[in-house]
Amino acid sequence: MSMTLYWMQNGGCGGDTMSFLNVEAPNLMDLFQQLDIELLWHPSLSSDSPRRRQECVDALLIGQRPLDILVIEGAVLRGPASTGMYDTHQGKPKKDLIVRLAHQARHVIALGTCASFGGFGVDEYVQACGLQFVRNQPGGLLGSSFRSRSGVPVINLAGCPCHPEVLSGTLTAVVTDAPLPLDDLQRPLAWYGMLVHQGCTRNEYHEYRMEENDFGQKGCLFFHKGCHGPLVGGPCNKLLWNRRSSKTRAGVPCFGCTNPDFPMSYPFFETRHIEDIPLALPNGINRAHYLVYKTMAAAAAPARLKRRETEI
Amino acid sequence: MTITQRIECHIPLNRVEGDLELRVAVEGGRIVESWSSGTMYRGFERMLVGRAPLDSLVITPRICGICTITHLTAAVQALDQIFGVVPPSNAVRMRNLALMIETIQSDIRQSLLMFLVDLSTSVGMGHAWHAEAQVRYQALRGIRCIAAVKETKRLLEIIALLGGQWPHTSFMVPGGVVYAPPVVDFQKAVLLLRQFRNWYEQTVLGCGCARWLELASVGDLEAWLAESASHRQGDVGFLLRAGRDLGLDRLGIGSGNFLSYGALPIPVDSGLFGSGGQLVGAGFVAGLGQTVGFEEQKIAEHVACSWYADYPGGLHPMIGITEPVASGAEGKKYSWVKAPRYAGLVAETGPVAERVVMQDPLFMDLARRDQGVSALTRQLARLVRPAYLFGAAEQWLHELIRHQAESFYLSVESVSQGEGVGLTQAARGALGHWVKVENGQIAHYQIITPTAWNGSPRDEHGMRGAWEQALLGTPLADPDADDPVLAGMVVRSFDPCLVCSVHVVDGGGRRTLRP
Numbered sequence: 001m002s003m004t005l006y007w008m009q010n011g012g013c014g015g016d017t018m019s020f021l022n023v024e025a026p027n028l029m030d031l032f033q034q035l036d037i038e039l040l041w042h043p044s045l046s047s048d049s050p051r052r053r054q055e056c057v058d059a060l061l062i063g064q065r066p067l068d069i070l071v072i073e074g075a076v077l078r079g080p081a082s083t084g085m086y087d088t089h090q091g092k093p094k095k096d097l098i099v100r101l102a103h104q105a106r107h108v109i110a111l112g113t114c115a116s117f118g119g120f121g122v123d124e125y126v127q128a129c130g131l132q133f134v135r136n137q138p139g140g141l142l143g144s145s146f147r148s149r150s151g152v153p154v155i156n157l158a159g160c161p162c163h164p165e166v167l168s169g170t171l172t173a174v175v176t177d178a179p180l181p182l183d184d185l186q187r188p189l190a191w192y193g194m195l196v197h198q199g200c201t202r203n204e205y206h207e208y209r210m211e212e213n214d215f216g217q218k219g220c221l222f223f224h225k226g227c228h229g230p231l232v233g234g235p236c237n238k239l240l241w242n243r244r245s246s247k248t249r250a251g252v253p254c255f256g257c258t259n260p261d262f263p264m265s266y267p268f269f270e271t272r273h274i275e276d277i278p279l280a281l282p283n284g285i286n287r288a289h290y291l292v293y294k295t296m297a298a299a300a301a302p303a304r305l306k307r308r309e310t311e312i
Numbered sequence: 313m314t315i316t317q318r319i320e321c322h323i324p325l326n327r328v329e330g331d332l333e334l335r336v337a338v339e340g341g342r343i344v345e346s347w348s349s350g351t352m353y354r355g356f357e358r359m360l361v362g363r364a365p366l367d368s369l370v371i372t373p374r375i376c377g378i379c380t381i382t383h384l385t386a387a388v389q390a391l392d393q394i395f396g397v398v399p400p401s402n403a404v405r406m407r408n409l410a411l412m413i414e415t416i417q418s419d420i421r422q423s424l425l426m427f428l429v430d431l432s433t434s435v436g437m438g439h440a441w442h443a444e445a446q447v448r449y450q451a452l453r454g455i456r457c458i459a460a461v462k463e464t465k466r467l468l469e470i471i472a473l474l475g476g477q478w479p480h481t482s483f484m485v486p487g488g489v490v491y492a493p494p495v496v497d498f499q500k501a502v503l504l505l506r507q508f509r510n511w512y513e514q515t516v517l518g519c520g521c522a523r524w525l526e527l528a529s530v531g532d533l534e535a536w537l538a539e540s541a542s543h544r545q546g547d548v549g550f551l552l553r554a555g556r557d558l559g560l561d562r563l564g565i566g567s568g569n570f571l572s573y574g575a576l577p578i579p580v581d582s583g584l585f586g587s588g589g590q591l592v593g594a595g596f597v598a599g600l601g602q603t604v605g606f607e608e609q610k611i612a613e614h615v616a617c618s619w620y621a622d623y624p625g626g627l628h629p630m631i632g633i634t635e636p637v638a639s640g641a642e643g644k645k646y647s648w649v650k651a652p653r654y655a656g657l658v659a660e661t662g663p664v665a666e667r668v669v670m671q672d673p674l675f676m677d678l679a680r681r682d683q684g685v686s687a688l689t690r691q692l693a694r695l696v697r698p699a700y701l702f703g704a705a706e707q708w709l710h711e712l713i714r715h716q717a718e719s720f721y722l723s724v725e726s727v728s729q730g731e732g733v734g735l736t737q738a739a740r741g742a743l744g745h746w747v748k749v750e751n752g753q754i755a756h757y758q759i760i761t762p763t764a765w766n767g768s769p770r771d772e773h774g775m776r777g778a779w780e781q782a783l784l785g786t787p788l789a790d791p792d793a794d795d796p797v798l799a800g801m802v803v804r805s806f807d808p809c810l811v812c813s814v815h816v817v818d819g820g821g822r823r824t825l826r827p
Contacts, residue, residue, distance in 0.1 A: 011354055015377025015479045021421070022465040022478075029458050039452060047429050047451040049795035050323060077354075086353040090322060090333065120374060126355040160374060161480055215490040216721035241477030242469045250476030251491030252483050255370055263371060267364035268482075311494070 003035070003068035003175055006060065006101065007042040010094055011087050011121055011128055012074020015161040016112040017044055022242055023164035031168055035175045037069070061100055069174060070105035070148075071167075072098060072131060075114035076141045079127035086126060095141060102131070102142055106149045107174050109157060111167060116156035116187075117260040130156070132186065136260040156186040158234075160257035165239050166191050185260060187233070192258060195282070197222075197229035199237030200248045201312040206230070208301035209294045210308075218308045221253045223278060226269045228256030230282045249312065318344070323796050332767070332808055335646075336799065338788050343799060346776070346783040348767050350649040353619075357634065360757040365391060365727075365749050368757065369482040372745065375759070376809060380479040381414040381471065382738035385575075386745040386759075390732030391486035394749050400719040401579035403488030405708040408576045408591070409501075410471050411736070412705045414478070416508075416698045417464040418739035419663070420516070422807050423695045424449065424460035424547065430804075431554050435797035439557050441550070448550070456547060459515065467508040470501045488721035498713045502706060509702045518546030521699040528673040530681050548695055555688040564687030564782040564802040570597040571659035571765065572669040573606060573744060575737035576704070582711060584704055587670060591704055592737050595669040596654055600679050603669050608733060611744070613760065614651040616772035617644055625772070626653055629746040629758040630731065651768040651777065652760050660685070660778040661741030661765045662806060664693035687782070687805035694739075694807060728752045738762050740807040766806040779803050 009017070026034055040056055041048065048056070059065040076095045077087040084093025102108050110116040110131045117135055121128030130140045131154045138144035147153055155174075157166050170188060173180040181189045197203070202220050205211075211223035221227035229237075229248050236246045236254070248254050255268050266272060272279040277291055304310050323334040337345040356375050360368055368387040373380040385407060392399060399407075430436075431445035432454065448456040468478045473493060475483030483490050513520050519542065527533055533552075536543055543549050555561060574594025578586050587593030595603040612626025621635040637645060653659075664685050667675035678689045727749065734745040741762030748756035768777035779802065786799050 013374055013377040013380075015374065015380065018377040018479050021461055022468060024465075027458065027461055029452050029461065032452070045425060045451055047433050049434075049797075051795070120359065120371075121355050123355070123359075125358070126353070161377065214721075214723055215485050216488070216492065236477075240472075242465070242472035244469045244472035245476050247476035247481055247483075250472075250474070250481070250483055250493075252476050252481055255482075257480075263359075263374075267367060268370045269364070269366045269485075 001036075002038045004038050004040050004066060005032075005069040005071060005171075006040045006056075006067055006105075007071045007073065008094070008098065008101070009043050010072065010074035010098070010115070011077040011126070012112060012114045012119075014044065014073070016073045016167075017042070019161035020164045020167055023168050024243065031171070035171060037171065037175065040067075057097070057101075060104055063104060067101065067105045069107045069109065069171070070101050071109045071111050072102075072115045073111045075118050075121055075128035075130065077121065077126055077128055078141075079125050082127065098131075098141060102146070102148065102154075104149070107152070108142075108148045108154045109167070109170060109174075110154050111157050112162045113158045113160045113257055113260075113262050116154075116158045116185075117262075119160065120263060132156075133260060136185065153182075153186050155180070155182065155188065158185070158187055158192065158258040158260075160262060163191070163235060163239055163241070166235065183233075187258070191235040191239075192233035194233060194235060194238065195230055196232055196234040196236045196248065196254045196258075200229055200246065202248060204310055205305055205312075207297060208305050209298040210301055210305045215251065217251075218310070218312045219305075221248065221251070222271065224271050225253045226255070226267065226271050227253035228259070228280075229254040231280055232256040232259045234258040323799060332803070334783070334799065334803065336783065336788065341787055341789045343783050343786045343788050346780045347646050348649075348769060348777060348780050348803075349647045350763075350767065353648045357757045357759060360754050363754050365394065365747075365752070365754055366485065368745070368747065368754065369485065372759070373480050373482065377479050378418055379414070379738045379740070379743070379761075379809060380481075381410045382736060382743055383745075383759075384482060384484050385411050385736045386734030386743050387747075388484040388486060389734035389736065390745050390747040391734075393732035394730035394747065395486040395724040395727055396730075397487045397722055397724050399486075399488040400722060401581050402492070402712060402715055402718055402720045403484075404577055404579045405582070405712050406474050406489045406493075406720070407484050409705055409708055410474050410483075411576065412701050413467055413470050415737075415739045416701060417467050418807075419694050419697050420460050420464050420512075422739070422804075423551075423691065424456050427691055427801070427804050428547065428551065429454070429457065430797050430801050431550075433797055434795050435558065435801075436554065439554065441554050441557070445550075445554065456515075459511070463508055463511050466504060470504050473497045473501050485721070487724045488719070490721065492716065492720040495713050495716050498709050498716065502709050502713075505702070505706055505709065509698075512698055512702075516547045516695065517699060518542040518544070518549055521702055524696060524699045529677045530674075533674060533678070548692070551691060551695060552688070555691070558798070558801075560688035560691075560798075560801060560805075561682055561686045563786050563798065564690065564805055565682065565684035565785075566660045566690075566782045567658040567778050568599050568684055569654070569657050569659040570665035570668040570685075571595075571606070571654055571661045571742055572666050573608075573735040573737060573742040579711075581715075582708070584707060592666055593670045594735075596659065597665075597668050598657065600668070600676065600684075603671055608735065608744075610655045611760065612653055612656075613764075614653060614771035616651070617769040618647050618650045619645050620650065626656075629744065629760055630733070630748070630756070632746070632758045634758075645769075647769040649764050649768055650760075651771040652764050653771060653775075658768070658771075658775055658778055658781070659765055660806070661762050662690065662694070663697045663739075663741075664690045665741060666697075666737065667693050687802045690805040726752065738809075740809050741765060761809065763806075763809045767803075767808055779806050779808075782806075
């Protein structure tokens with residue numbers, strides 16, 4: 001029997017939908033067909049009239065029609081003053097509708113960093129929040145004890161945007177009832193249990209501490225240009241974007257967009273330091289050992305890297 | 313004497329980027345008044361104040377998942393001015409190419425997935441082409457929808473080659489771009505572009521781009537349509553045939569004023585020529601007359617009907633203020649979108665405005681025939697815009713291959729203060745960023761989006777926004793029973809993008825949405 005999917009957009013840019021349109025092998029349409037997913041509603045793609053959409057929502061809310069998968073894109077906007085009136089549908093706060101739908105759903109997916117952790121607008125005015133988190137604090141709109149009807153918490157597919165293969169893989173796991181272990185932030189380990197840095201073509205430069213102070217070069221961006229690649233989880237350099245590349249390969253620092261504190265309050269293009277060593281180091285690293293290792297690595301660097309001859 | 317009943321109703325509109333609700337009054341089966349509400353407020357401009365200047369390159373693209381490169385372009389242009397740097401020609405080519413690719417994919421996705429899909433719904437019933445429209449454009453199933461998804465994502469691989477990924481990269485920085493891609497990547501981009509162009513010519517346009525660019529009058533267009541089955545069977549031909557049957561050539565007549573900021577600066581050593589140094593010309597046209605030069609100082613934003621504290625008249629965005637309405641003005645204010653005006657006038661922007669500002673003979677003739685720009689002409693301009701861009705895009709790729717050994721980036725010194733304005737054309741029209749830096753931090757950031765121009769509410773003189781005006785006269789028989797498809801098509805012909813257009817303000821807010 002086919003599974004139903006209802007997709008809602010809230011305080012976001014629509015970028016996760018744009019990203020998902022790029023999903024590969026199968027295409028978005030073929031994917032839904034192969035998984036036998038019935039897309040009840042997507043704000044950008046559906047053609048039902050406003051009335052039919054309302055009838056569909058009403059049927060879901062009273063349980064007349066099963067809601068197997070609820071996908072939420074964009075942050076929940078609770079402002080101003082917790083009224084939710086910064087984001088409304090037909091005069092009513094959308095946040096209330098999300099709560100009601102989430103309690104009917106067998107699976108709830110927070111798509112993107114905004115839906116997962118609040119993302120842009122986590123402040124006292126807009127009061128953005130994620131479905132079960134505000135930044136890294138459990139709670140959010142639904143509360144930390146929330147479980148969907150299948151007994152699992154919200155699945156957080158972080159990223160700004162979320163990589164399309166991550167949503168595709170999650171839908172496949174949900175539909176086939178395959179295990180999908182999550183980390184402490186409720187993100188699937190399969191994609192967030194690795195670092196963005198893994199697979200970056202600048203790794204050779206990173207290894208020997210060939211670090212860049214300015215744009216336009218081939219070296220590593222971790223020490224000076226604010227790159228979060230060695231610090232945050234994500235499959236960017238494994239899956240690649242648009243089949244071709246990634247930001248770090250193309251010389252754009254990783255901004256750590258899968259992290260609950262994205263967007264960070266400190267400047268994006270600068271690395272914060274303690275005595276020439278980045279303030280934030282990869283998980284589990286001893287600072288003193290790291291300093292020794294990096295000093296030796298720089299001393300051991302081959303001339304081809306110093307001359308930036310190795311292609312990236 | 314009969315009294316015509318006046319009915320008011322709300323229409324939530326999907327298949328636009330973001331949240332849009334229309335309130336319309338209907339008399340005698342036609343819309344006689346309309347109010348357009350952006351129903352979401354996100355707060356981006358406020359987030360930027362106090363941050364490092366370059367942070368706008370990460371934050372503003374995330375205002376919009378569909379115009380992400382365009383926001384990056386406007387942001388980096390403002391920073392180039394603030395840092396006092398002229399980027400090298402190769403960087404200009406790379407920035408232009410990314411913007412062109414984003415525009416082309418947006419034009420195709422909007423046209424096939426969000427606009428033509430309506431032809432497969434109830435509005436097409438009874439027309440000879442309805443069954444075919446269902447085969448072609450049915451949501452998620454239509455063969456043309458599937459083709460559009462497959463082909464546009466191939467095209468977007470070019471942006472990944474240039475800047476890492478799409479959407480949401482930040483590869484443009486003051487002084488140029490962050491990376492010099494190897495020649496082999498530019499060559500791959502040429503192949504990807506040609507592959508897409510072949511698909512576009514064979515199935516969207518139904519002819520080579522050169523043939524289309526010959527059309528200079530309504531007569532030429534009629535002759536082109538009659539000339540071959542492939543012209544009629546492409547998406548352009550289908551749009552023209554079905555659009556006329558639905559009367560879209562008589563609906564959606566807008567304000568008659570057209571605005572383009574211009575876009576795609578031509579590098580000094582490029583073989584291309586444009587208008588005023590840009591491939592897409594800048595200018596303003598009132599009443600389908602002559603094009604007058606665009607003067608950025610003539611832009612002002614009004615808030616009389618927007619949920620922001622009142623100030624007299626309009627304010628230029630460099631001194632604009634956005635302060636929320638805590639209460640009051642109920643019944644007058646009805647949108648989170650401000651009302652920008654050019655020399656005090658409402659203006660429409662987007663692909664058709666580009667054609668009008670450049671005095672394109674075909675589109676000027678269509679507008680004269682229809683006594684204004686209709687919904688059909690507006691959508692046609694979008695669907696054929698790629699034909700005007702492919703040639704320049706490929707030439708710039710070849711120039712990049714030839715000049716790859718030259719510079720892509722010039723180092724800049726840090727600055728503590730300055731002002732910059734980034735003006736460009738998004739897929740849906742004129743986009744501007746107005747930026748002030750003080751003490752090394754962003755002190756002021758104002759953004760006017762294309763949808764603020766097209767989807768603005770009224771101003772202090774009660775002047776309707778562009779699509780509020782365009783909706784008047786649209787048939788809507790029974791608002792309760794009817795699926796308001798035609799009203800939706802009129803608004804979608806502007807390619808609305810609401811996620812961009814809702815300002816960020818400080819605190820406060822309103823309590824009810826009903827105007």
